[in-house]
Amino acid sequence: MNEATPARRDYLAPNAANYAALSPLSFLARTAAVYPERIAVIDGPRRFTWRETAGRCRRLGSALARLGVRPGETVALLAPNSVAALEAHFGVPIAGAVLNAINVRLDAPTIAYILEHGEAKVLLVDREFAAVAEQALSALPAGRRPVVIGIDDAGLPPGGAIGEMEYEALLAGGDPDFPVRLPDDEWNSISLNYTSGTTARPKGVLYHHRGAYLLAIGNAMVWGMTQFPVYLWTLPMFHCNGWCFPWTITAYAGTHVCLRRVEAATVFDAIATHGVTHLCGAPVVMNMLLNAPEGARRDLGGRRIALMTAAAPPPAAVIEGMERMGFDITHVYGLTEVYGPAVVCARHPEWSALPAPEQARLKARQGVPYEVLEGLMVADATTLAPVPRDGASLGEVFMRGNVVMRGYLKNPEATERAFAGGWFHTGDLGVCHPDGYVELKDRAKDIIISGGENISTIEVEGVLYRHPAVLEAAVVAKPDPKWGETPCAFVALKEGKAASEAEIIAFCRAHLAHFKAPSAVIFGPLPKTSTGKVQKFVLRERVKQIQGAAALSAEPAGSAR
Secondary structure, X not given: OOOOOOOOOOOOOOOOOOOOOOOOHHHHHHHHHHXXXXXXXXXXXXXXXXXXXXXXXXXXXXXXXXXXXXXXXXXXXXXXXXXXXXXHHHHHHHOOOEEEEOOOOOOHHHHHHHXXXXXXXXXXXXXXXXXXXXXXXXXXXXXXXXXXXXXXXXXXXXXXXXXXXXXXXXXXXXXXXXXXXXXXXXXXXXXXXXXXXXXXXXXXXXXXXXXXXXXXXXXXXXXXXXXXXXXXXXXXXXXXXXXXXXXXXXXXXXXXXXOOOOOHHHHHXXXXXXXXXXXXXXXXXXXXXXXXXXXXXXXXXXXXXXXXXXXXXXXXXXXXXXXXXXXXXXXXXXXXXXXXXEEEOOOOHHHHHOOHHHHHHHHOOOEEEOXXXXXXXXXXXXXXXEOOOOOOOOEEEEEEOOOOOOEEOOOHHHHXXXXXXXXXXXXXXXXXXXXXXXXXXXXXXXXXXXXXXXXXXXXXXXXXXXXXXXXXXXXXXXXXXXXXXXXXXXXXXXOOOOOOHHHHHHHHHHHOOHHHOOOEEEEOOOOEOOOOOEOHHHHHHXXXXXXXXXXXXXXXXXXXX
16 A cells, blocks of 8 residues: 655654654643542652642642753652652653652762762752762762752651752742643653662663653553552652552552551551552562561451562562462562563463462563563574573573663663664573573672662672772672572681671671671682682582571671661
8 A cells, every 4th residue: 555645745644633752741641630539649647639649740840940950851859659759750750851769778979979970950858868968969069969859758757957948848839730741752761760880880771751651551461450559659669760650550540658668567557558459569578578577467358469579589488478468479570771670470370270389480480571562582692593492591681672771871882782783681691481481590790689679799899898808809699588689798808817797797888888788708718710700600509508507597787777
């Protein structure tokens, strides 16, 4: 069929009647118009309807524009899961700006780097994190410091204010009728998320409006979600924009139940009090709930709660225990570069008839692509030739499609490497089973995933080498019943020098975010190849051999995060 005509070759071009940029901003406008009086947000004693929430998001967008924030500029956020954090996911892009939600567990130097690298024009900071924010801001050159807006949560004990203005005062000066305009181009950036620093510096990952829209829909499809979910925020919104669930739950006119801290008692109370239907979290959250003391538990009343988990696959015993409690587990896999989860271990009904060990084996795999991810394969890292689907041939995991990042901010070389050959190189190693399900076998660059947080062994080793008694150091993952994995340090001391395990751990905790510090230290010479490279596979085997010994059977004192 020849669609073009000599006289009007462009008559099939997109126009205002048949094309609009894909953006999750449209979810807010629709939900507020259709369900204005439904409860949108519960945050402690505060309740907001969708009409009120949309007005507050518009006020934020308006206020940011009045502060001089221009389209494409960055607004940073340092806050727990709260009303303000949720509103920022809409108010910042309403202003045409890019949201940079920062991990609240990072140390001041890393936060300072992110603020400067991302060129934040405004920083919204919760008062709980005022001290670390002040340290980070003081490290910035005078001309690079953002305008600071303090978020004063009434649930916090009295404390000093931070910033040029308080958040609610900022909103009060905004326009509740400020227009919600879709981006001129759906390829425009909606958010900036930093990786966990698995190289010398964390990389800034840019998301576009199109990808955020599609991944938000993909979440709902994978979960079989229906209208009006009640979603409990146990997953930090700073993790890949909460895996895009701020936008998913809004699209489905759901209720966002915010939690400042994730503790067993508060989670069970929220589930029972608010009728929670869905929540996400790393396996550490599942372990916390499964092993909660009797006084912290609440009867779920026979209801089934949907729980999505990522990171390392949870042990079969944990899955079985959670399902007995009333939770239905969905296991997903993804990376910061693909908006969070983009692969799911989609269940088949017939699996339920299989023996428990076989079910556990099938459920432990990472799985198949989301409906909105166009390509997933395990292939040779150099030729990109797919490996055989035999469950044994090792290759790198590759992805492609609309839910892959725009690229790394100010890093064209890393972006080019990541997209070489027309696929996103995850760096993760895995196999492909005969049924097409992918299963990870190792992690790139020895990344440790602890409680859902990525920890770079290179970063930890760099700190260890700064200790005056340390001659050599190597870090590998140690299985942990609570966190999934924690860093285990192997250290060779300088001749004539001495240091204890507690001293080494304390030194690391003084120079790293606490969750990155080793939970155990083993002293002795490091095994090396003939070229002098440390043989980490030997160290991993050594950890397995020692795991049952008393030295590694419990976390040392002072290792709480």
